[in-house]
Every structure is written in C-alpha cells, then in structure tokens.
Amino acid sequence: MKGVLYLIPCPIAEDTAVSDVTPTANQRVIDSLDYFIVENIRSARRFLSKSGYAKSIDQARFVELNEHTTSPTEIAKMVEPLLKGVSGGVISEAGVPAVADPGQAVVELCHKHDIRVVPLVGPSSILMAVMASGLSGQSFAFNGYLPIKEPERSKTIKRLESRAKTERQSQLFIEAPYRNIKLLEQMIKTLQPETRLCIACDITSASEYIRTATVAQWRKNTMPDIQKRPTIFIIG
C-alpha cells in the first residue's frame, strides 16, 4: 500500500503558538510521521519542536523542497518513500504548503502516482485577508507577485483594477515586504479614487492590521507602516 502525503500548515506569525492557529487534531498526524518534505529544514525542525512532536526529531528524515530543488529527478526522489508505503508531511516556512509556497510539484507527482493527498487546516493569510476585507468573497483571485519592472508593473495594477470592476472579482497580490511601502504609494497614485483597497498586514499576529477603504480615503489617511511586514493587498 502506498503512503499518504499530508499537507501540514504551520504558524504565519512569530508571536503565535502552534495551538493558536492549528487544530490539535493536526498533531496526531504529525506524530504519526517520520518523513518530512520541507521548505527549510531548520524552520521545520523548530516547528516540530514547538508543536511538541512526539518522536525524536533527530530520527526523522527531512528533504528540502524549495527554489533550489526543482528538477524532476529530485521531486521523483521525494515521492519514492511514499510509493514504498511511507507517509510524509509537507511543511513550508509559514502558513499552508503549496499556496504561494513550495509543495505543488510534489503534490502534482503524487496525483500522477495515485498517492492520496490530504490537506490539513491552518492559517492562510490569503484566505483570512479575503474573509476580513469586506470585499467580495464570492469571486476572488490571488495573483502572486506583481512584475517588478515598468511599464509591466503599472499595466498589471491597472489590469487588475479593471478586472475587479468588470468581473466583480476581488484581486489579491503580494510584494516582497521590503518593497511594501513603495507598492502602496504607487497604488494610491495609480488607482481610481473610488476603487477600494484592503491592506491586510501581520495576519494572526498581535500586530495584525486589516483595513479596507477607498483610494480617495487612503489618500487622506495616515498610511500604516507596513514596511518589512508580510502584507496582502486586495483591490475590490
């Protein structure tokens, strides 16, 4: 019998305990595993230790899945234990695996091999931003990072604004946190005054800040200091 691939969420914010943002039931799954496919071994070990992993972390097997391990051969090797009946867990640096984070390549190969994939519940800043934005949750799109170079960048912002209006689909995106303020300034300048913009920052943290207002209102308000803080932007 083949193993099962579990997708194991971990906290997003440094200041939250594992039990604050994941169900206790996840721990039963984690404790049953000795094989982990992880974005970063050090963070994954720290997560297992914080979560109170019932086995010896030193006896567990870790392989890294990130931007440095993308060759089909490497991915195939990660799936080998599952084909042999060993179950495994995917753990990313923060939040849920395979959504705006590594994991997808292994999941994809598991489906090709008829290996069962089981997602567990945990914090997703994307989903929680939609929930708390007051913008449409009946139709929404996560677009990842915007292009860095102009004119592609401005064009993309305008295209997403237009799609948000014509299709009534909330448009989410992210930026490297050290470029957050620059992006925010650009949006406040570029977007139409009546367009609504949600800034959702440090989700699940004590410093969580989620605020939706029209661009006209943002122009009058004091801007939140979101520099270097993980932030989801939503145009709606």
Added chain:
Amino acid sequence: MKGVLYLIPCPIAEDTAVSDVTPTANQRVIDSLDYFIVENIRSARRFLSKSGYAKSIDQARFVELNEHTTSPTEIAKMVEPLLKGVSGGVISEAGVPAVADPGQAVVELCHKHDIRVVPLVGPSSILMAVMASGLSGQSFAFNGYLPIKEPERSKTIKRLESRAKTERQSQLFIEAPYRNIKLLEQMIKTLQPETRLCIACDITSASEYIRTATVAQWRKNTMPDIQKRPTIFIIG
C-alpha cells in the same frame, strides 16, 4: 470603545468534531462573546453547543445574515451593537464566513465605521482544494457558481479553461451539489484532453476524495460519485 467583529469558522463536514478542524484558541474568543451574526440560527446554536460554548446559549443574542436579510437597514442594525462597544461573532453554516458564504456585507460596514475585524483560522474547502490539487497555488481564482443556462455555461467553462492556460491561473468553481454529475459530464466533454481537472469532494470528511488528472485520463477512468456531495472543481 467599539466592539470587535470576529469571523468564526465552523466544520465543513458533518462527521468532523469542532476540535478536528479549528484551533482551540478560537474557543476563547467564542466564549467571550454573547452576540452572534449567523447564517442560520439553528445551525449556529448547534455549533456553539458542540464546541462547548462556556456561556448560556439561551442568553446569547442571534441575528440572521443570509439571502433574506440584505437591506442596508438590516445590516446597519447588525453593526449597531459593535458601535456601542459589544463585540460580535459571524458564523456561517459551514466553513469560514464571508468566503462563498454570507458575512461580507457586515464586514464591509464595519470597515466604514472603523470597527476592527478579526478573522479566525478554520477549514475552507476552497483553500484546501488548491493546496491538495497539485495545480498552481501561485495564482488561482475562485469563480463561485457557473451560469446555469446555455450558451453562457459552456462559454464560461471555455473562458476559464483559456484563462487557466494563458495566465497560468488555476480556476476554481462550485455547483449546487445535486447538479455535480451533470457539470462533471459536461466538463469532460467540453474541455481539451490535455487540460487538468481536479475534483475535490467532501473535504475534511472521512469520505474526502481529491484527485487531479487530465481530461483525457478522466475520460478513461471510472467517475467518482460526487452527486449531492460538496465539491470544488479546479481547471489547471
């Protein structure tokens, strides 16, 4: 001081315990509240009772927010207690509020009144389907329900297929569960053979079924019996 609006997820599947799919920390929030804005009062009372609500359910105040209560006056009334300093919780029938579920109207008004909105962690079939699909989680869109009538329906399926390819954006949608098989048959017929289709059914339940394959493969396989079972479809 104004109250806080908490968005409180509940289980998706009938056969899962509250603690299986929500963090224990949510319970502290729930126990602190006496005011609930809910999709259905009976289900919300049952959820509070199952979760072990520390206060008397009969003393708590419930108002319904659903397709029958959408007038601005009704929404404004729901927000009044929050303006007076009472915190409240939004609870939908299943899963997370305000995403493919009621809640958004109240959240929107809270932002207008500068009332803090706090989303809690819980199960979302949309997010979990993306995680477990093996399709792109770097860019994805939830499109809600497809149009029921032809030719709009076929046109929408083709438009989403084309967008999934040209923009490399996974396209999610749902259908009324009793029409699931009909939709699936239509997609198998309409989509290109190389297009990948994920069927994610009964997420978090013991009967959970998540499988991604190309349309060509689905044509050869036995179809899963997804009739009347909540299902997320993803084209990628």
